[in-house]
Amino acid sequence: MSDPAPLHPYPDALRPDGTPAPHPLLTPVLGLLGTWTGSGRGGYPTLDDTFAYAQEITFSHDGRPFLHYASRAWLLDADGNPLRPSARESGWWRLQPEGRVEALITQPTGVAEIAVGRAADGAIDLATHEVALTSTAKQVDATRRRYTLTDADTLTFEHDLAAVGQPLQHHLSARFRRRGEG
Numbered sequence: 001m002s003d004p005a006p007l008h009p010y011p012d013a014l015r016p017d018g019t020p021a022p023h024p025l026l027t028p029v030l031g032l033l034g035t036w037t038g039s040g041r042g043g044y045p046t047l048d049d050t051f052a053y054a055q056e057i058t059f060s061h062d063g064r065p066f067l068h069y070a071s072r073a074w075l076l077d078a079d080g081n082p083l084r085p086s087a088r089e090s091g092w093w094r095l096q097p098e099g100r101v102e103a104l105i106t107q108p109t110g111v112a113e114i115a116v117g118r119a120a121d122g123a124i125d126l127a128t129h130e131v132a133l134t135s136t137a138k139q140v141d142a143t144r145r146r147y148t149l150t151d152a153d154t155l156t157f158e159h160d161l162a163a164v165g166q167p168l169q170h171h172l173s174a175r176f177r178r179r180g181e182g
């Protein structure tokens with residue numbers, strides 16, 4: 001008789017040289033695979049102060065031409081200690097020919113973004129195609145996200161935001177190091 005609760009037979013891979021082999025369309029984003037941790041600073045004209053935060057990001061794949069993306073951030077106090085949980089999001093980056101990316105990203109704040117862009121030469125640039133909001137979400141009109149691999153183990157991130165009546169402008173910048181496995 002078969003096991004009623006079998007392990008998933010197709011676990012996600014966090015490395016380009018793991019199993020399953022990445023789909024060829026993932027070639028322009030292979031450098032992102034894995035878990036990244038780092039910290040950054042953010043702000044917005046509507047906020048009294050800028051803030052410091054830490055963040056963990058994971059990109060994985062299951063052999064098909066999309067990445068699973070998950071991010072969790074937490075705010076830091078002036079001494080760099082955790083203050084409280086902050087933004088979370090997760091989604092799917094669908095890779096198309098010539099490094100074109102279609103990303104679907106959802107947040108627990110009631111925001112669902114579809115972003116489009118391109119991955120090339122270690123940089124991924126995504127801009128909003130459409131935003132859907134739940135009835136209680138804050139107004140978010142657009143974002144722009146730029147990820148840059150400055151070397152194999154270092155990732156930088158810039159995030160611009162058009163929201164709550166403000167035009168597109170800086171919300172976040174961060175720098176991450178690849179977290180070793182095991």
Ligand code: HEM
Binds near residue numbers: 075087113
């Ligand atoms: C690492 C990721 C992020 C961090 C650490 C972060 C942090 C913050 C913080 C600290 C605030 C001030 C309110 C509060 O204390 O919670 C804020 C406000 C806000 N953030 Fe972010 N955020 C992140 C990502 C995003 C993303 C991806 C979006 C939109 C797609 C976004 C949209 C907003 C909006 C709309 C506000 C409200 C501004 C206002 O009402 O004045 N944030 N964020």
